[in-house]
Amino acid sequence: MAQFQDVSKQSGLHPKPPGLVLQYGTAGFRTNAKLLDHIMFRMGLLATLRSKKTKATIGVMVTASHNPEEDNGVKLVDPMGEMVTPTWEGYATQLANAEQEDLLAALKDIIEEEAINMSQEADVFVGKDTRSSSASLSKAVLDGVSALGGRNKDYGLVTTPQLHYMVCCQNTQGKYGEATVEGYYKKLCQAFIQLTKNASNCTDDQKHLSVDGANGIGALKVREMESYLKKELHISLFNDGSAGKLNHQCGADFVKVQQNPPTGINSGERCCSFDGDADRIVYYYTDSEGQFHLLDGDKVATLISTFLKELLTQAGIDLEIAVVQTAYANGSSTNYLEDTMKVIVRCAKTGVKHLHHAAQEFDIGVYFEANGHGTVLFSKAAEEKIRQLAEDSIADDERKRAALLLQDTINVINQVSDRRAIDTTDAERRAVSPTGLQEAIDTLVKKYSQARSFVRPSGTEDVVRVYAEADTQESADALAHEVSLAVYRLAGGVGGEPKPL
Numbered sequence: 489m490a491q492f493q494d495v496s497k498q499s500g501l502h503p504k505p506p507g508l509v510l511q512y513g514t515a516g517f518r519t520n521a522k523l524l525d526h527i528m529f530r531m532g533l534l535a536t537l538r539s540k541k542t543k544a545t546i547g548v549m550v551t552a553s554h555n556p557e558e559d560n561g562v563k564l565v566d567p568m569g570e571m572v573t574p575t576w577e578g579y580a581t582q583l584a585n586a587e588q589e590d591l592l593a594a595l596k597d598i599i600e601e602e603a604i605n606m607s608q609e610a611d612v613f614v615g616k617d618t619r620s621s622s623a624s625l626s627k628a629v630l631d632g633v634s635a636l637g638g639r640n641k642d643y644g645l646v647t648t649p650q651l652h653y654m655v656c657c658q659n660t661q662g663k664y665g666e667a668t669v670e671g672y673y674k675k676l677c678q679a680f681i682q683l684t685k686n687a688s689n690c691t692d693d694q695k696h697l698s699v700d701g702a703n704g705i706g707a708l709k710v711r712e713m714e715s716y717l718k719k720e721l722h723i724s725l726f727n728d729g730s731a732g733k734l735n736h737q738c739g740a741d742f743v744k745v746q747q748n749p750p751t752g753i754n755s756g757e758r759c760c761s762f763d764g765d766a767d768r769i770v771y772y773y774t775d776s777e778g779q780f781h782l783l784d785g786d787k788v789a790t791l792i793s794t795f796l797k798e799l800l801t802q803a804g805i806d807l808e809i810a811v812v813q814t815a816y817a818n819g820s821s822t823n824y825l826e827d828t829m830k831v832i833v834r835c836a837k838t839g840v841k842h843l844h845h846a847a848q849e850f851d852i853g854v855y856f857e858a859n860g861h862g863t864v865l866f867s868k869a870a871e872e873k874i875r876q877l878a879e880d881s882i883a884d885d886e887r888k889r890a891a892l893l894l895q896d897t898i899n900v901i902n903q904v905s906d907r908r909a910i911d912t913t914d915a916e917r918r919a920v921s922p923t924g925l926q927e928a929i930d931t932l933v934k935k936y937s938q939a940r941s942f943v944r945p946s947g948t949e950d951v952v953r954v955y956a957e958a959d960t961q962e963s964a965d966a967l968a969h970e971v972s973l974a975v976y977r978l979a980g981g982v983g984g985e986p987k988p989l
């Protein structure tokens with residue numbers, strides 16, 4: 489077939505280094521940018537197949553998010569703006585690792601397995617972050633799309649949530665919004681303005697926010713969005729990419745891990761940080777005694793679910809709210825949600841796709857990873873109940889006002905989503921291999937009060953992540969160090985023993 493001739497020809501321009509094996513990780517492929525040209529071309533091919541299969545537009549985002557500048561990566565976006573389905577993650581790995589001479593066979597295997605009609609048209613939306621490698625890598629994606637006869641729309645520099653939004657708008661024929669960057673700003677900002685107008689007692693001070701753009705795409709896009717906010721929010725932008733390096737000493741991951749403000753921000757009140765593709769956000773402030781306070785994903789989920797619960801009570805609407813967390817959620821946030829807020833709490837594996845899936849089971853599913861990824865999902869039935877009340881001419885004013893606030897909330901939330909020596913179970917909270925590691929962790933945890941610890945291989949970086957909590961910072965740091973040493977010894981660590989924190 490002519491299509492496959494193009495693939496053969498074009499793939500020669502994006503050759504795979506022989507023997508290189510890469511896995512589709514937590515959020516796609518991610519490694520040093522120099523190793524990714526063939527992956528990008530092949531993900532262009534795969535996105536085209538996925539589009540033919542689903543008869544819908546598919547998204548491809550070129551970004552390595554919170555990773556250092558020299559890395560890059562790719563995330564695939566499914567028709568409703570969610571992360572690509574797990575079966576296709578498997579195909580992505582197969583296609584990525586096929587040696588050059590086996591590429592066509594690997595492609596045909598997927599076509600056969602999924603019974604794809606190759607005469608079906610295909611559309612792929614492509615976006616990229618500000619990394620210097622992103623321009624040529626996104627070009628490789630576009631080459632892959634055209635090699636299989638797909639149509640593409642190159643959105644250029646966009647945040648990951650913006651690309652998810654475009655895909656969802658396109659596949660809902662504009663019902664979700666207009667599939668342009670301007671449409672995105674208009675939809676979100678109008679809802680935000682409405683929400684702040686309806687919310688009582690919003691002072692001028694509360695309308696100011698310091699934003700750390702992580703020297704990445706988030707900074708560019710916040711600048712663009714500012715005029716749509718019509719002075720309802722005054723933004724001071726830091727780490728805007730004009731001087732510093734992407735994610736270096738700044739950004740959501742830095743702030744969360746270091747529990748400190750980023751370079752450039754003299755954190756007073758109301759600050760927030762994005763990550764490198766602006767799909768994470770954490771908030772923070774420093775109190776009058778100079779103490780730094782982080783409002784991470786756990787805290788954000790708690791605040792949002794409290795807010796929603798109050799509105800539902802005022803509106804008199806009976807809807808089930810659940811909060812989905814990961815093993816990284818601080819134990820006291822889980823207790824608070826369950827015991828005080830009386831909301832259902834579920835634990836899912838790390839990765840937005842897992843949380844998203846779990847959140848879809850409820851009328852309202854609030855999901856946040858502690859690192860700042862998250863959103864709120866409203867079921868269609870929940871949206872409908874809220875809409876009916878908002879439009880009900882005989883409902884009393886307080887109930888209607890609550891319903892209108894809930895509607896604004898729905899609109900302001902972008903609902904679309906989203907080492908190997910260690911193997912885990914129980915939503916990654918317990919290690920099953922290597923032998924003896926979980927027992928060692930259990931013994932160490934018992935030495936401390938209110939302590940919890942777990943380890944898991946990262947799916948985005950070549951590291952093992954160690955989580956520890958305890959009643960004091962010193963104990964948590966000491967436990968983290970002891971668990972790191974256990975991992976190092978039992979799982980064959982490299983690069984010298986971990987140092988105390």
Ligand code: G16
Pocket residue numbers: 514515552553554555763767768838839840841857859861945946947948949953
């Ligand atoms: C991605 C995923 C997140 C995950 C993070 C870290 O985020 O979308 O769900 O929490 O990786 O994953 P890991 O601990 O496996 O390295 P991002 O912002 O890096 O794309």
